[in-house]
Amino acid sequence: MTNSPRSTIAILIPCYNEGKTVAGVINGFRLQLPDADIYVYDNNSTDNTAEEARRAGATVRSEKRQGKGNVVRSMFREVDADVYVMVDGDGTYPADRVYELIKPIVAGDADMVIGSRLHTLSDSHFKPLNRIGNSLFLFLLNSIFRVNITDLLSGYRAFSRRVVKSLPIISRGFEIETELTVKCLERNYRVVEVPINLSPRPKGSKSKIKIFRDGFLIFNTIFALFRDYKPLTAFGLVGLILVVSGFIPGIVVIKEFIATGYINRIPSAILAVGLVLSGLLVAFIGLVLHTIARRFQELDCQLQNLIEKIHQSDDESL
Numbered sequence: 001m002t003n004s005p006r007s008t009i010a011i012l013i014p015c016y017n018e019g020k021t022v023a024g025v026i027n028g029f030r031l032q033l034p035d036a037d038i039y040v041y042d043n044n045s046t047d048n049t050a051e052e053a054r055r056a057g058a059t060v061r062s063e064k065r066q067g068k069g070n071v072v073r074s075m076f077r078e079v080d081a082d083v084y085v086m087v088d089g090d091g092t093y094p095a096d097r098v099y100e101l102i103k104p105i106v107a108g109d110a111d112m113v114i115g116s117r118l119h120t121l122s123d124s125h126f127k128p129l130n131r132i133g134n135s136l137f138l139f140l141l142n143s144i145f146r147v148n149i150t151d152l153l154s155g156y157r158a159f160s161r162r163v164v165k166s167l168p169i170i171s172r173g174f175e176i177e178t179e180l181t182v183k184c185l186e187r188n189y190r191v192v193e194v195p196i197n198l199s200p201r202p203k204g205s206k207s208k209i210k211i212f213r214d215g216f217l218i219f220n221t222i223f224a225l226f227r228d229y230k231p232l233t234a235f236g237l238v239g240l241i242l243v244v245s246g247f248i249p250g251i252v253v254i255k256e257f258i259a260t261g262y263i264n265r266i267p268s269a270i271l272a273v274g275l276v277l278s279g280l281l282v283a284f285i286g287l288v289l290h291t292i293a294r295r296f297q298e299l300d301c302q303l304q305n306l307i308e309k310i311h312q313s314d315d316e317s318l
């Protein structure tokens with residue numbers, strides 16, 4: 001590995017009741033990266049996750065606010081390293097692919113590397129419902145944000161310090177992966193995917209995803225990000241639908257007016273005007289939000305440059 005002597009690596013494992021598998025995950029990563037710092041963030045587990053993790057030699061911290069997003073936020077804030085790897089504590093992700101994951105980050109070629117379970121080169125054990133859900137979200141994401149990601153929800157990722165320390169994340173639960181992906185792409189961070197194979201969870205170990213509740217939250221996150229990051233498209237689309245639906249009663253009224261010179265269908269006329277005006281208003285709001293979002297993007301960019309300059313001058317003065 002082309003790791004510089006100063007590159008420190010942190011393995012972050014968010015855990016909720018993973019007592020059966022967490023030690024295996026820690027040992028797997030220790031074998032691959034003996035010098036890495038391994039952190040397990042225990043989230044009010046009711047089993048022996050914390051003891052198992054401690055016994056396997058990981059640094060165990062506890063996070064009281066339930067939810068993977070809450071845990072990831074605390075991890076990102078508290079842990080200091082140059083390269084970060086995040087992985088599930090359920091033993092489904094292959095530790096021996098970690099080199100492939102961190103290679104682009106260490107080489108400075110990427111800011112986030114996603115271990116993709118759905119890559120054409122992957123051979124993953126997926127439950128059919130999860131596979132369908134994932135493809136549906138991917139289709140939405142790829143069409144809204146015009147990106148080309150093959151796995152939106154993978155929990156096996158590597159990050160540069162820049163992403164970990166500067167990406168503002170607000171998700172509390174399993175929407176975290178969606179948020180990380182979209183925000184990295186929107187900030188123009190370099191996102192790379194590496195194929196990995198997903199193994200099934202061992203018997204007796206349970207997935208924490210609740211398909212409908214978490215599916216709804218992920219949907220919600222995609223739409224919230226759509227609204228916030230692409231307001232002109234989001235509001236423009238709603239505006240267009242309203243204007244077009246205004247034409248349906250409108251055309252009847254216009255035809256009648258052309259034929260008779262009178263407007264007898266007053267309710268239709270009011271409805272048409274109402275729909276067209278609200279459509280225009282919504283589109284106009286989209287335009288205003290778009291301008292504001294652009295200005296914020298510029299500000300964000302300047303802020304990033306400033307932070308980098310400060311870091312550079314800090315490094316030079318050391």
Ligand SMILES: Nc1nc2c(ncn2[C@@H]2O[C@H](COP(=O)(O)OP(=O)(O)O)[C@@H](O)[C@H]2O)c(=O)[nH]1
Pocket residue numbers: 013014015016017018041042043066067068071087088089090155206207208209
């Ligand atoms: N800290 C924390 N970790 C969680 C929580 N829910 C799930 N996790 C962990 O997040 C990872 C992913 O969850 P998992 O159930 O494996 O989701 P799946 O991989 O999509 O089936 C696992 O390591 C879980 O232990 C939670 O509320 N808090």
Ligand SMILES: [Mg+2]
Pocket residue numbers: 088090092155
């Ligand atoms: Mg998992």
